[in-house]
Amino acid sequence: xxxxxxxxxxxxxxxxxxxxxxxxxxxxxxxxxxxxxxxxxxxxxxxxxxxxxxxxxxxxxxxxxxxxxxxxxxxxxxxxxxxxxxxxxxxxxxxxxxxxxxxxxxxxxxxxxxxxxxxx
Numbered sequence: 186x187x188x189x190x191x192x193x194x195x196x197x198x199x200x201x202x203x204x205x206x207x208x209x210x211x212x213x214x215x216x217x218x219x220x221x222x223x224x225x226x227x228x229x230x231x232x233x234x235x236x237x238x239x240x241x242x243x244x245x246x247x248x249x250x251x252x253x254x255x256x257x258x259x260x261x262x263x264x265x266x267x268x269x270x271x272x273x274x275x276x277x278x279x280x281x282x283x284x285x286x287x288x289x290x291x292x293x294x295x296x297x298x299x300x301x302x303x304x305x
Contacts, residue, residue: 187211187284187294194278194299201303202268207280207296209261217283217291219256219263223276223301233278234265247273270303277301 193205209216220235234254235243242254248267256263263280279298285291 187213187282187286187292189280189282189294189296191278191280191296191299194301196302196304197270198305199271199303201270202266203270203301205265205267205278205280205299205301207263207265207282209263209282209284209294212287213261213284214287214289215285216258216261217285219280219282221254221263221265221278221280223274223278224298225273225276228276230279236263267301272303274303275301 187209188211189207189209191207197203218235218237221233222230223233224230232245233248234252236254236256251269253266277298278301280296282294284294
């Protein structure tokens with residue numbers, strides 16, 4: 186089994202920056218893609234960015250040019266750097282991982298999320 190723990194959320198002023206981190210642990214054999222999603226108040230969860238095992242990335246149009254996703258395969262971590270933050274970025278941010286455990290079972294795992302609030 187795999188556990189994902191997010192950190193780095195908090196209150197940020199518009200135009201500011203923050204860096205979210207997610208650490209995966211457990212009986213990990215391999216992690217394929219990792220990603221960040223967010224759920225604004227009163228809205229459904231939406232994709233922010235993903236990164237595969239080769240480092241290829243995909244960004245939502247809403248954050249393109251302002252967000253950078255990165256991962257450390259050796260440490261099983263994925264980060265999301267966000268700049269020029271807007272109030273619309275306020276949401277609970279969750280990371281996920283397409284992970285293969287030591288039994289060779291492959292499953293999507295989710296963290297519990299971290300709150301990001303962009304407000305003056």
